[in-house]
Amino acid sequence: MLETGVKLFNYFRFFSRENRIFLTMKNIRSILFWSIISAAFIGPGTVTTAAKAGSSFGLDLLWALTFSILGTVVLQEAAARLSIVSGKNIGEILSSGKDRKWGQLILIFLSVAFGCAAYQAGNMLGAVAGLNLFTDVSVRVGTVVIFVIGFSLLWTSNFKLITSLLGAIVAIMGFAFIYTALKSDVSALEFTSKAVIPSFPGDSDLLLIGLIGTTIVPYNIFLGNGIKHGQELRQMRIGLIIAIIIGGIISMSIMVVGTQVSGEFSFVNLAETLRSKGGSFIGSMFGLGLAAAGLSSSITSPLAAAITAKSTFNDSRNLWDEKTIRFKSVWISVMLIGLVMGLSGLKVIPVIIAAQAINGLLLPVIACYLLIIVNRTDLMGAFKNGIWLNLISLFIIGICFFVGTNNIFGALSKIAGDPRINNLVQLKLVIAVIGVAIMAWVIIKKNGAKTLTK
Incomplete structure (x- = not known):
């Protein structure tokens, strides 16, 4: 009974007006920052x-x-x-x-x-x-x-x-x-x-x-990873x-x-x-x-x-x-x-087209590299990716490959003046699937099959 009373006291003390305001303001500052x-x-x-x-x-x-x-x-x-x-x-x-x-x-x-x-x-x-x-x-x-x-x-x-x-x-x-x-x-x-x-x-x-x-x-x-926040x-x-x-x-x-x-x-x-x-x-x-x-x-x-x-x-x-x-x-x-x-x-359009092509290459590369890093025990310890987060990340990386490939094909299509280049949807999907398969293989090789199967 006494233990229950202590738990209730601590519970309500945690949600007291002072703590609630402190936590709320702290979270608001975090939201504003991000x-x-x-x-x-x-x-x-x-x-x-x-x-x-x-x-x-x-x-x-x-x-x-x-x-x-x-x-x-x-x-x-x-x-x-x-x-x-x-x-x-x-x-x-x-x-x-x-x-x-x-x-x-x-x-x-x-x-x-x-x-x-x-x-x-x-x-x-x-x-x-x-x-x-x-x-x-x-x-x-x-x-x-x-x-x-x-x-x-x-x-x-x-x-x-x-x-x-x-x-x-x-x-x-x-x-x-x-x-x-x-x-x-x-x-x-x-x-x-x-x-x-x-x-x-x-x-x-x-x-x-x-x-x-x-x-x-x-x-x-890079912006979210490199900016100081403490x-x-x-x-x-x-x-x-x-x-x-x-x-x-x-x-x-x-x-x-x-x-x-x-x-x-x-x-x-x-x-x-x-x-x-x-x-x-x-x-x-x-x-x-x-x-x-x-x-x-x-x-x-x-x-x-x-x-x-x-x-x-x-x-x-x-x-x-x-x-x-x-x-x-x-x-x-x-x-x-x-x-x-x-x-x-x-005319900024040609420059933006080139930027889209470069970002198309960069997005899946950075996403893949990030996924490999957050699976490293020596860096992340107990906070490395779990199984479900890895599976969700692989799905997202597949979309990144597809979007990236589309940006590249779109840029090539505009440069060549041939819209058919950008309509190769099946090829884009194949590239995305291959990219995900390679990423899954790399993660399993570096961390073991349990990172994706258990």
């Missing part, structure tokens, strides 16, 4: 893809976003868990040992940096497109404004400030898109069923793969998972908003449709959401490139600390590339 991942994957590309999917196919592709969020949670949790448990990031592990694999290190960094730089102009112009929906700011002035805001924040090297502000931007973006989505005619029952039941409408394959590819992004793995495992998981789910809800809301478009899809057309149905305020809210998405990605993209450089090249001398000129030179370069492309009117 909103940097949501801010990174909800950019103009995601807004465009999700809204166009809604415009073209209603909510039939909503389930793809559900899967994408699951995949993002699994990969980002593994990357953050690796950092907390081992105290190392991916680049440090790759460069450890007697022989530093400089060729691989440089190739990985250049691939990530090129992708970040290629998308930066689109991020900045996407933010300006959002501003233009409710202001009269010119493209040149808007691009400079976005550049100055991003540059000023990154120059502080205060990641607590940056992540908190990005969390606030995600909150504004979320409010704008969710508020707009709630004004639509979509019922809760339809939304729920479409979110969990897969469907494959005709001619939807490119948008389907695009929804996954704009959410599961390779440089975000959190414990449990706190990280709470903040990371909730932040990514919130990001997923925002992406889903964008698709719901896209269902309201009548006629050919464009941001202007979508905003006008929303204004005609719900007034000027809703149209302005959509513009605010698009501007917030572009601004957040304009900050996270250069930051991800710099963190990848630090993860790849840093050593005991700590020459790549966040406040060093080396670290700053990377994100400044990405910011300047975006600014020049935005101001000059250069």
Whole structure:
């Protein structure tokens, strides 16, 4: 009886007002911190893809976003868990040992940096497109404004400030898109069923793969693995998972908003449709959401490139600390590339196509390498992957192979001017299956059959 009383006392003491507030504030700070991942994957590309999917196919592709969020949670949790448990990031592990694999290190960094730089102009112009929906700011002035805001924040090297502000931007973006989505005619029952039941409408394959590819992004793995946070495992998981789910809800809301478009899809057309149905305020809210998405990605993209450089090249001398000129030179370069492309009117499509092809190669490679690392007992100890997590990860890696192959084939198709190249679905599936089989074999060889069979 006394023991039961003590347990009850401890239980209620744990949930006392003081502890509850402390735990809640701690978790809120963690959610705000990890909103940097949501801010990174909800950019103009995601807004465009999700809204166009809604415009073209209603909510039939909503389930793809559900899967994408699951995949993002699994990969980002593994990357953050690796950092907390081992105290190392991916680049440090790759460069450890007697022989530093400089060729691989440089190739990985250049691939990530090129992708970040290629998308930066689109991020900045996407933010300006959002501003233009409710202001009269010119493209040149808007691009400079976005550049100055991003540059000023990154120059502080205060990641607590940056992540908190990005969390606030995600909150504004979320409010704008969710508020707009709630004004639509979509019922809760339809939304729920479409979110969990897969469907494959005709001619939807490119948008389907695009929804996954704009959410599961390779440089975000380096971002989540390399950024300093000082959190414990449990706190990280709470903040990371909730932040990514919130990001997923925002992406889903964008698709719901896209269902309201009548006629050919464009941001202007979508905003006008929303204004005609719900007034000027809703149209302005959509513009605010698009501007917030572009601004957040304009900050996270250069930051991800710099963190990848630090993860790849840093050593005991700590020459790549966040406040060093080396670290700053990377994100400044990405910011300047975006600014020049935005101001000059250069066609960024060929560059983005090349970036898609590179990211298509990089995504499955990084995902595979991450899975191998988090199965290493010497690094992860009791916190290495379990059987079910390995099986889920292999399935996600299979999708990564498929998405990556599709990006490569899509780039080749545009370069060759032959759309048939991108229609080789069976070949893409074969490559994905072979990739998963090789990964399963590597894990079993390194850790034993029990990692997948018991």
